[in-house]
Amino acid sequence: MEASFPSAPGSLAGIRVIDLTRVISGPFCTQMLGDHGADVIKVESPGKGDVVRGQGNMVNGESWYFAQFNRNKRSLTLDLRSDEGKQILNRLLEGADVLVENFRPGVLAKMGLDDDTLRERFPRLVVGRINGFGATGPYRDRPAYDFIAQAMSGFMGVNGPADGEPMRAAPPISDMVASQNLAFGICAALVRRAATGQGEIVETALTNGLIAMLGYLAAEYFATDQIPARTGNDHPMLYPYGLFKASDGEVAIAPSNDTMVSRLLKALDLLYLLDDPRFADNAQRMANREALREILNGVIEQRRVDDWIEHLNRAGVPCGRVHDLRETFADPQVQAQQMRLEIDQGDAGRVPVTGFPVKMREAPPALYHRVPRLGEHTRELLGELGMTPSELDVLLARGVI
């Protein structure tokens, strides 16, 4: 699926973002802003840049892991520890709408940009930040990583097989969720700024994002004072529901009420089971789950996954194949939704990345900028600040840019 590079502006056209973030949580957030038209300027350390540039699978000298999080940005190198670097950052902020950072709490303040200074010097600026545990509280200074946040938020504890250990989600879910929360918060603050002219400090934490996702599992704990049991792929309150074994793989089937259970049993030619007292209602089915699972798998194993998907969907039963990533990206629906894009990286070839999850009718997200090389836009951007080529040569020689 080839992506177009349209010139039509996205929803955030005209919003300039100074992006001091690195690794995953911040870059995913600023990429969301860039996808929707914001002008994102990724500030990186001279000579090194975001550590992810050298990580993961490298193809033609470029990290495809980095590409997943850094399209639709321009790259500017700047040594933020130097006085000149700090001065240039301040000049950039004068023309910016948003600053995003994911340093540990206090690092930006040490650069002279504590919150009070930020609010006073740049009253219209929206500052967005992500940290591990939040900027107040006893763990504020602890190093935080996705795996730790999954563990400490309680998220890991509710996942996994009933007879196994707590299980993380494989994608760095706390980083990704925090990114989404911050992108939302930044835009909400921009809505307020449009009405009041006032900037804002917006903050989210890896742990807090996952805690807010506990949803009915938190409700169950609050209401009963009991820790929700891990149930693997089984639903804690419904059966049949989960993974079943077809002749050539697994099929996910998720009837959420009695009507759908009837549809499922009818489609399997097992409707008579509802006359069996062991399976007559959901409570009985939960009590006799293993017996029913065996009966269902005995029928389902006789046909292929694709046959069941077609048959059960026609019967109105929610179901689907458990896709591996090849199947996901080969799926005609995923292709119709353009959830795999390709970025033309010039000499480095075409790089596939995941697509836009938020669609817009009038001002759709788009690929505006390919993944930038380290410092690719330094001269262009500092030129806009009025710096001359010879001034920039001096800064370059001194390692400031």
Added chain:
Amino acid sequence: MEASFPSAPGSLAGIRVIDLTRVISGPFCTQMLGDHGADVIKVESPGKGDVVRGQGNMVNGESWYFAQFNRNKRSLTLDLRSDEGKQILNRLLEGADVLVENFRPGVLAKMGLDDDTLRERFPRLVVGRINGFGATGPYRDRPAYDFIAQAMSGFMGVNGPADGEPMRAAPPISDMVASQNLAFGICAALVRRAATGQGEIVETALTNGLIAMLGYLAAEYFATDQIPARTGNDHPMLYPYGLFKASDGEVAIAPSNDTMVSRLLKALDLLYLLDDPRFADNAQRMANREALREILNGVIEQRRVDDWIEHLNRAGVPCGRVHDLRETFADPQVQAQQMRLEIDQGDAGRVPVTGFPVKMREAPPALYHRVPRLGEHTRELLGELGMTPSELDVLLARGVI
């Protein structure tokens, strides 16, 4: 932790949201908008309302599951299948900024509100919608549920133990992620509206949100054409990293580079292992993972989780306890971050809910409205449209409200 009910406006103060959503994905999105000050009007079917009102743990006649997703809203009952109900919806939309719905594709159009009509009749309205697979493509009309989206997005396939089956995340992660994406997209569209006066149609799908979260796992697949292996709690590229067994439970330890590995081994009095060729660098440690795991657990099992947390944090090694939900909500950091709130539901008592993951300094999120009873605000809201009490009595008698 008691929550305050401040009158200070949040970031989205002045934004009125007509909320036609039910169950999880839509209500979590509109709750995010309400938490930040939007005036959210939850439209529910007369006499029944959102099906979640009767699900999950009920305390004093109220569902605490429903409470997790429906604070900061007002409830209005309206039969959207009736002509009068449709007329009233149209009048509500005239005074609204945002409409949110999570019907299957096409249902709103059948109510007379297809996209062209919405854009033409309400040019400033931002319409937000969530569906299962997207509004175009071969699966657009399929019923979708979280479990199916986890399976078909590829998300489930990368999770789980190396020797086990694909494993879902226990919270309905596709619903929650889609909610966050939509909240972001709605606010981005409001930013554009502030600049252009134009409304928008914003859409997200359960599957697409999870695909966009595959991150480096997608990059690995794209770069190698190999399906990423399931690795349970182990990191696919780093060791040591994961869960370790202390004397009274599990501890998550996540050193992400050689410096941190050295710190960890030093803290365990095992620094000499780096002189062992089996463990000298990360590649060797990955190749001899089980041998190293045994040595590490042999030391770690000698002390309690709390001892290790303190000791390793002091040594600068990212680590944390695998919290169950009791430990999560008892944690002093979680309390400092107010990630457990209590809503005063009057006669129904105080209901705990998870807190706000997005913090704001000037216009913070707050509890503005308790969880509404079904139709609690119908008369108040329709009165604002100029309807008289006797007109409302007629509508009530006819089941329209």
